[in-house]
Amino acid sequence: MPDAEGHFGPFGGRYVPETLVYPLQQLEEEYFRAQHDPAFQQELDYYLREFVGRPTPLYRAARLTEELGGARIYLKREDLLHTGAHKINNALGQVLLARRMGKTRIIAETGAGQHGVATATVAAMFGFQCVIYMGAVDCERQALNVYRMRMLGAEVVPVHAGQKTLKEAVNEAMRDWVTHIRSTHYILGTAYGAHPYPVMVRNFHRVIGDEARRQILEQEERLPDLLMACVGGGSNAIGLFYPFLNDPGVRMIGVEAGGLGIIPEQHAARFHGGSLGVLQGTRSYILQDEHGQIQMTHSVSAGLDYAAVGPEHAWLHDQGRVEYAYATDEKALEAFMRLARTEGIIPALESAHAVAEAIRIAPTMRKEDIIVINLSGRGDKDVMQVAEKVGLSGSVSAGKCGSGSS
Amino acid sequence: MNRIESRFARLRSQQRKGLVVYIGAGDPHLEATRQLALEFDQAGVDVLELGVPFSDPLADGVVNQLAAQRGLASGTTPSSVLKTVADIRRDSQIPIVLYIYFNLLHRVGLDHFIAQAAAAGVDGLLILDLPPEEADDYEALMRKAGMCPIWLVAPTTPDARIERIARRAQGFIYYVSREGVTGMQSTVSTSIGDMTQRIRQHSQLPIAVGFGISNPDQAREVATHADAIVVGSAIVNRIAQLGSDPTLAAQVGAFVRSLADAVRSASASPA
Ligand SMILES: Cc1ncc(COP(=O)(O)O)c(C=O)c1O
Numbered sequence: 001m002p003d004a005e006g007h008f009g010p011f012g013g014r015y016v017p018e019t020l021v022y023p024l025q026q027l028e029e030e031y032f033r034a035q036h037d038p039a040f041q042q043e044l045d046y047y048l049r050e051f052v053g054r055p056t057p058l059y060r061a062a063r064l065t066e067e068l069g070g071a072r073i074y075l076k077r078e079d080l081l082h083t084g085a086h087k088i089n090n091a092l093g094q095v096l097l098a099r100r101m102g103k104t105r106i107i108a109e110t111g112a113g114q115h116g117v118a119t120a121t122v123a124a125m126f127g128f129q130c131v132i133y134m135g136a137v138d139c140e141r142q143a144l145n146v147y148r149m150r151m152l153g154a155e156v157v158p159v160h161a162g163q164k165t166l167k168e169a170v171n172e173a174m175r176d177w178v179t180h181i182r183s184t185h186y187i188l189g190t191a192y193g194a195h196p197y198p199v200m201v202r203n204f205h206r207v208i209g210d211e212a213r214r215q216i217l218e219q220e221e222r223l224p225d226l227l228m229a230c231v232g233g234g235s236n237a238i239g240l241f242y243p244f245l246n247d248p249g250v251r252m253i254g255v256e257a258g259g260l261g262i263i264p265e266q267h268a269a270r271f272h273g274g275s276l277g278v279l280q281g282t283r284s285y286i287l288q289d290e291h292g293q294i295q296m297t298h299s300v301s302a303g304l305d306y307a308a309v310g311p312e313h314a315w316l317h318d319q320g321r322v323e324y325a326y327a328t329d330e331k332a333l334e335a336f337m338r339l340a341r342t343e344g345i346i347p348a349l350e351s352a353h354a355v356a357e358a359i360r361i362a363p364t365m366r367k368e369d370i371i372v373i374n375l376s377g378r379g380d381k382d383v384m385q386v387a388e389k390v391g392l393s394g395s396v397s398a399g400k401c402g403s404g405s406s
Numbered sequence: 407m408n409r410i411e412s413r414f415a416r417l418r419s420q421q422r423k424g425l426v427v428y429i430g431a432g433d434p435h436l437e438a439t440r441q442l443a444l445e446f447d448q449a450g451v452d453v454l455e456l457g458v459p460f461s462d463p464l465a466d467g468v469v470n471q472l473a474a475q476r477g478l479a480s481g482t483t484p485s486s487v488l489k490t491v492a493d494i495r496r497d498s499q500i501p502i503v504l505y506i507y508f509n510l511l512h513r514v515g516l517d518h519f520i521a522q523a524a525a526a527g528v529d530g531l532l533i534l535d536l537p538p539e540e541a542d543d544y545e546a547l548m549r550k551a552g553m554c555p556i557w558l559v560a561p562t563t564p565d566a567r568i569e570r571i572a573r574r575a576q577g578f579i580y581y582v583s584r585e586g587v588t589g590m591q592s593t594v595s596t597s598i599g600d601m602t603q604r605i606r607q608h609s610q611l612p613i614a615v616g617f618g619i620s621n622p623d624q625a626r627e628v629a630t631h632a633d634a635i636v637v638g639s640a641i642v643n644r645i646a647q648l649g650s651d652p653t654l655a656a657q658v659g660a661f662v663r664s665l666a667d668a669v670r671s672a673s674a675s676p677a
Contacts, residue, residue, distance in 0.1 A: 005539060015508055015535045017465040019560040019585055022567065161471065162461065171464040178465070179586035181562060278509045278535070279462065291483045292513030293461040 001312065006195020009318065012311035014194040015278050019178045027185075028196040030101050035203070040096065047092055051125070052082050054089075054207065058215035058372070063342045064359075071225065071365035073358060075345070075375045076212050076240065083121050085114035085348060085377030086208060086236045091187055093204035095122040098185035105129045105184040109173040111138055111166035111232065112303035112350060113145025114377055115189030120154035130154040133172040135165035138302045144381045163296050166232075166306045170280050190233025191310035194281030198311050205239025212372055213243050220370060226361070227252045229374035230353040231324065232268075232303045234310035236376035241322060251323070254313060255357045257299035258326035265296040270309040271317055271324040279307065284314040300329035300389070301349035303377075327356035335359055336379065336386055348377030349386070409501040409529045410554050410577040413452050414612045414633070422673040424452035424634030425625075425666050426614050428505060430473030430642055431456045432482025434649050436490045442645075445659035447500040450666035452634060453578075453614075454500050455532065458487050460507040465534045467589030469639040472646060484510045484519070488526040495527035503530040503556055503577075520547045530554035530577050538574050545574060558582050559605055561597065572609035578634065579605055581615045590639045591618035599631040622668035629672035637665055 006012045014024060034040040048054040056077040065073045078086040091108075098106060106128040110116030116132040123130035132149050136158040139146050149156050162168045170193075177186040191201040216224050227244060229237035231254040244250045259267035267273060270285040277286035279294060286308040287295040299305040316322040327335070332349060335356035340346045347355060354373050362371060379386070387393040407415070417424050427446055431439050443454055459477030463470065484506070491502055504523065511519040511533070523531065530553055536544065538557060548555045554577030559568055561584060572579065581602060583595045595618070602613050615628050616636025628635045644661055648654045 013540050014537060015540060016537065017534055017560075018537060018558040018571075019562050019582065021537050021539075022560075022562045022564055167462065171462055174464045175467070175587045181585050276512075278512050280464065281535070283512075286509075288509065288513065290513070291485075292510040293478070294509075 001315070002195065002199055006199065008312045008315035011282070011284050011314040012195060012198060013283050014281065015283065016194045016281050017178060019181060020194070023181050024194055024196070026101070031097060031196055031200050034097055034100060040100070044093055044096055048089065048207065052088050052092060053080060055211045056080050058212055058219065060219070061343050064339065065362070067342060068359060068362040070362040070367065071369035071371045072367070073362060074216065074224070074370065074372045076208060076372055077375055078208060078236065079345065079347065079351065079375050079378035083114070083118045084380060085118065086205060086239065087115040087189060088118035088121065089207055089239070090189065090201050090204040090235060091115065091118035091122045094185065094187040095126055095128065098128065098187070099126055101185065103183060103185040105131070105180060106187055107131045107133070107173050107176050107184055108187045108189055109133045109166065109169035110189060111135070111169065111305060112301065112348065113138065113142040113149065113381060114303065114348070116154070116156070117145050117148045117152070119187050119189070120149040120152035123154060124152045131176065132156050133159055133169040133176070135163070135169050136160050137164040138166065138169070141385055142302050142381050144384070165297070165302065167294065174280065190235040191238045191312060192233035192280070192282060192308065198282065201235050202238045202242055202312060205235050206242045208236065208239040208374065209241060209243035212240060216370065216372060223247055223250055224370040224372045225249070225251060225365070226369070226371045228255060228354045228358050228371060230255050230304060230350045230376060231309060231313060232306055232350060234313045236374050238310065238312055240372070240374040245321065252321070253357060254322055254324045255353045256324060256326040257301055257304035257353060258328040259298040261328060262326070266298050267326065268297040268299045268305050268307065269326040270307070272326055282311050284311045285309050285317070300332060301353065303348070303350040304353060325357050327353040331356040333386065333389055336382070337390060345375070346379035346383070347375055348379050349382045351376045408552055408554060409499060410453060410503070413501050414578060417452065417633070418612070423629040423632070423669045424612070424614070425450065425669045426453040426455060426616065426634050426636040427451045427641060427662060428455040428457060428636060428638030429645060430470060430477050431458055431487045431490065432477035432480045433473045433642070433645055434476055435480040436482060436486060438654055440490055440493050441655040442658060443494045443500060444498055445655040446662055447498045449659045449663040450670070451500065451662060453503060455503045455505045455636070455638070456487060456491070458484050458504055458506040458510055460510060463507065465587055467587040467639065469590070469642050469646070470588045473642045484514070485522070488522055488528070491528055492526040501529045502527065503532050504528055505532045505534065508533050508536045516544055517547055520551050520553065524551035524553055528553060530556050532556040532558070532580065538571055556580055561585055561601065565604060568605055569608045572605065572611070575609065575611055578612040578614050579609060580636065581605060581613055581632070582617045583615050583628070584617055586617070588617060588639055590620035590643070594618060594624050594628055598628060602631050622664050625665045626668040626672045629669045635669060
């Protein structure tokens, strides 16, 4: 998977305006050449190790495990990577590809800002001009990352169309790309979009699962029983899951954003309120109305607040290989605080969705069972937003450095 | 022969160039769309392209995005656009192409949508985000319904691909004359003549050239290289300015007449 045209069963493919078809074919060819070029792999491995900080630890969350009283929980610490999330695995791979193709300019969309920061970082590293599209609402709620991108020399363009979040940022990035197709490479930030993006992004992230597999075999001398990851477009989840797909004993759960509950326009759980459609280059599950107009979404987490899901996840869902659950805003916020206070790790709000589902499910499992959660990013970007929501946002300078609530 | 094919056959026999006009359906409302269509028919428009409003028009520039938003705001749906086409058909035989994003067909089913469109009197479909590689079912259904699938060729399309597209095309081939989204330009692309010649090596079909043409001078210039020209955003922009003004159809019609005259004057000079 996928087939030569990028189909995962009935999903995937390449649904784009004609101007993009040939450039996507060229990208595909160059990517497959690079994939089989030892020099490309060596250079990628070098930067992943020396710049990004791979491998990341597989950390046994002993206190959380004990508190929940069920399965042993391990955290794959993608939050420890340079720039603070898994996104840089893919951004680095694609920037090396852009250099091979002789491009001079990089663009990307971003939701939480983590992919934007990762892209701005690799663009700075290799001397590319860089433009990041970000919904105006996301610019507000992830303001820290907007500053980081600007410091790294990127231009951040707020997008005011529609609901002003990730989907609109993707539309705007695609419009930029068709307009500057000869000079520009578009570093799409998730396992979504037209072929070859879903397969390419997956392959740049499979290092997460490859490492986790080796690490759990070292530490426990067996494979885990359950893998869990949050699913926005699906890149961190497919990165963890992919190397385990042929291990029938390994169960997998992707966790979507349940927002305020499964009510139209109040969530982003495509497998719970979505249907088959075609959006932004690919065929997959999407949230849409009866006429095929794309519905509004909501999530406390900007990185999961998206109306569509990657085509490989759609395929794995329909095959019954991966299960898809959702966590509401409320549960994700609880998990965010709980991980901070039991393990000393502040997770990204996106990753907190996976933690929330693990908190629900671990107590129902046996003590000898093993869960691996992909901790896809750290929560620095979310600190202000969460502080307001959980009532920790009083003045910190006026002598009120108290312990806060809960 | 459907209406598109017979219109181009007539243009060819009269050695005339054609004018294709794009507007967003339901902008500001569908009754205005109907009136504009009838006005354009009188003004000498050869093909009317009706944009079906979509929530995420990623191939469109800001002018057409705003038109789609106004269309959605006026309650326009794919089925109400088809109903409007049926209404137009009571008074006019102007060839009509729907300019549409694939999800809107996909949602109700290709066979269903295509059958309904044909029944309403639509003559062709131009699906922005459906390349020929994904279109086997679509083509079979279009053939059965007697509608023309209109395919795009872009400046980035290599020769081998032009040939493949040309083999599948019916009605006319739409050459998108520059890399980018829809929208007006102060100058037109200089490579149009080269590209239309390359397309002609693979196809006898008429070639319409569009994207960015905004005034009669540009229309005349581009028409010397093409069989027809397409004007969209410049008209949509006028509709946006006039909104629900009762003279909307008359005023936009006057502008379209100036484009039709320019295209006709290009017909007199050899290509
Ligand atoms: C930390 C983190 N995790 C997860 C995601 C969701 O994306 P994906 O589903 O592609 O992993 C994001 C996206 O912004 C993110 O920043």
